[in-house]
Amino acid sequence: MIELVAAFQPPLAVDLGALTDLNFLIGVVGVTAGIYTIFALGLQLNVGYTGIVNFGQAGFMAVGAYAMGILVVKTGLSFWVAMPLAIVIAVAFGLLVGLPSLRLRADYLAIVTIAAAEIVRVLAQNARDLTGGNQGLSCSPDFVCYDDAWRDIEDGALDWVEGLGWADPEPLFPLFVVVWVTALVVMALLYLAQRTPWGRVLRAVREDEDAARALGKNSFAYKLQSLGISAALAAIAGFYLALNVASISPKEFEPLFTFIGYGVLVLGGLANYWGVAIGSLIMWTLIGGTRQIDLPITDEQQAALRFIIVGVALILLMAFRPQGMFGKREEMVLGD
Amino acid sequence: MATEAAAGAILEVRDVVKRFGGIQAVDGASFEVADGSITALIGPNGAGKTTLFNVVTGFYPGDRGSVVLQGRQVFRQPPHRIARLGMVRTFQITKALARMPVIDNMTLAAPDQPGERLRNVVLRPAATRRREREVREGAIELLEMFDLTRVADAYAGTLSGGQRKLLELRARAHDRAAAADARRAHGRDQPDPRHAAARVHAAAAQ
Numbered sequence: 001m002i003e004l005v006a007a008f009q010p011p012l013a014v015d016l017g018a019l020t021d022l023n024f025l026i027g028v029v030g031v032t033a034g035i036y037t038i039f040a041l042g043l044q045l046n047v048g049y050t051g052i053v054n055f056g057q058a059g060f061m062a063v064g065a066y067a068m069g070i071l072v073v074k075t076g077l078s079f080w081v082a083m084p085l086a087i088v089i090a091v092a093f094g095l096l097v098g099l100p101s102l103r104l105r106a107d108y109l110a111i112v113t114i115a116a117a118e119i120v121r122v123l124a125q126n127a128r129d130l131t132g133g134n135q136g137l138s139c140s141p142d143f144v145c146y147d148d149a150w151r152d153i154e155d156g157a158l159d160w161v162e163g164l165g166w167a168d169p170e171p172l173f174p175l176f177v178v179v180w181v182t183a184l185v186v187m188a189l190l191y192l193a194q195r196t197p198w199g200r201v202l203r204a205v206r207e208d209e210d211a212a213r214a215l216g217k218n219s220f221a222y223k224l225q226s227l228g229i230s231a232a233l234a235a236i237a238g239f240y241l242a243l244n245v246a247s248i249s250p251k252e253f254e255p256l257f258t259f260i261g262y263g264v265l266v267l268g269g270l271a272n273y274w275g276v277a278i279g280s281l282i283m284w285t286l287i288g289g290t291r292q293i294d295l296p297i298t299d300e301q302q303a304a305l306r307f308i309i310v311g312v313a314l315i316l317l318m319a320f321r322p323q324g325m326f327g328k329r330e331e332m333v334l335g336d
Numbered sequence: 337m338a339t340e341a342a343a344g345a346i347l348e349v350r351d352v353v354k355r356f357g358g359i360q361a362v363d364g365a366s367f368e369v370a371d372g373s374i375t376a377l378i379g380p381n382g383a384g385k386t387t388l389f390n391v392v393t394g395f396y397p398g399d400r401g402s403v404v405l406q407g408r409q410v411f412r413q414p415p416h417r418i419a420r421l422g423m424v425r426t427f428q429i430t431k432a433l434a435r436m437p438v439i440d441n442m443t444l445a446a447p448d449q450p451g452e453r454l455r456n457v458v459l460r461p462a463a464t465r466r467r468e469r470e471v472r473e474g475a476i477e478l479l480e481m482f483d484l485t486r487v488a489d490a491y492a493g494t495l496s497g498g499q500r501k502l503l504e505l506r507a508r509a510h511d512r513a514a515a516a517d518a519r520r521a522h523g524r525d526q527p528d529p530r531h532a533a534a535r536v537h538a539a540a541a542q
Contacts, residue, residue, distance in 0.1 A: 200443065211427070211431035213419065214424075214425050214427070214431075216447060217416055218414070218416045330491055
């Protein structure tokens with residue numbers, strides 16, 4: 001009886017201290033939200049600005065991450081050469097998926113892209129010689145790891161900030177900086193591109209492909225470009241994901257990753273690049289923050305409860321701001 | 337013989353056939369459109385008028401036949417290529433680009449904007465900007481002419497049905513020649529209303 005009372009003592013003990021903790025802010029929210037921002041910026045270009053329902057973004061990310069990892073670990077290529085090559089491979093894969101499927105109606109395109117992503121993931125699970133299967137890919141037998149080059153930079157950066165007087169710096173701080181600098185640069189570039197005549201044609205394709213064609217625009221070519229750029233961004237997000245987890249494994253690239261990316265889009269608002277960053281930060285504060293809840297329940301119950309809380313929070317946000325944080329309400333109403 | 341007859345024709349359609357499975361939608365249609373004329377295609381529901389339009393403008397690949405636009409064979413060409421050769425069309429259901437401002441609907445229709453290629457945005461920014469200024473000026477002039485200046489920055493989707501149809505016509509009448517004709521029709525230079533009217537009506541012919 002006493003035990004029972006004791007067990008119910010803390011009704012809802014969220015350790016607020018943890019929320020201001022640097023490890024939480026930089027490691028859990030910062031790095032992850034930054035990676036999702038880069039990932040979802042590609043989705044924003046596709047969904048918000050071109051009208052392509054791309055459900056295969058996690059697959060493009062997998063192709064980028066695995067291509068980089070395999071090139072470094074299996075062929076001994078430098079990390080710096082492997083990255084641009086991996087981007088090229090991911091874009092080529094994006095175009096390969098897009099060429100036959102971008103002619104389809106939006107809902108069929110969604111099915112084809114999610115199937116392509118699953119093919120990549122299942123292939124990675126089973127092509128063990130190349131990818132390490134479910135064990136993941138990190139180092140070769142003679143200990144050449146894909147993140148060697150990055151670890152050197154990271155150590156140097158940590159020493160440097162320690163020298164500046166930050167005793168015991170957060171280990172993920174260098175990655176945090178690089179990820180967010182990348183995210184901001186990509187955001188700025190996309191924002192500028194959207195304001196050009198090229199961006200105007202993209203939006204016309206989103207509104208009505210046939211009308212764009214009747215005006216002399218090659219709608220298909222624009223959709224292909226949009227998907228290619230998005231695949232490149234997914235690959236970059238994949239590199240950072242690989243550096244964050246220290247081993248590239250198939251479970252990182254489940255369709256859930258794409259769906260949370262869509263959650264980020266809806267939260268931030270469609271057709272707005274800055275909203276992607278805000279949506280991603282909100283999403284990961286919610287997902288990361290609910291992990292800090294300390295209740296007398298089993299881990300399984302807590303895992304379920306976390307997503308209930310995240311779901312309720314998202315419903316509330318949508319109820320009070322259906323166009324997302326930065327979306328334009330007019331655009332939502334006018335959409336068909 | 338066809339080329340002889342086509343001397344005064346800007347569009348020449350010969351023996352166009354289009355089948356959907358077992359349905360013969362268009363069975364050997366031929367007609368010509370003379371320069372500066374208003375030509376109507378009439379027929380009962382289901383006669384194949386829209387199908388013929390779609391074959392002529394490239395939206396459907398025809399099975400057989402020939403479509404010559406200003407002396408060039410465009411049969412079975414993709415729609416955007418035919419459009420660039422000067423084919424202007426509207427749709428039965430108005431296709432204004434709802435979630436774009438009216439001014440963007442106008443500027444979008446202008447041909448020869450190098451900045452519509454991503455490569456040129458980076459490599460030829462000056463040419464892009466220069467063309468963009470021209471295009472914008474032309475668009476604003478056209479909007480003024482048709483009393484749409486007030487709504488230039490509004491979403492096209494907020495316009496009334498009639499305004500939207502106007503916008504669709506204007507957007508598609510927006511090439512330099514047409515704009516010049518329209519200006520003349522408006523009474524600034526030598527008035528020649530037939531010219532502008534013909535272009536606009538040809539666009540509306542469907």
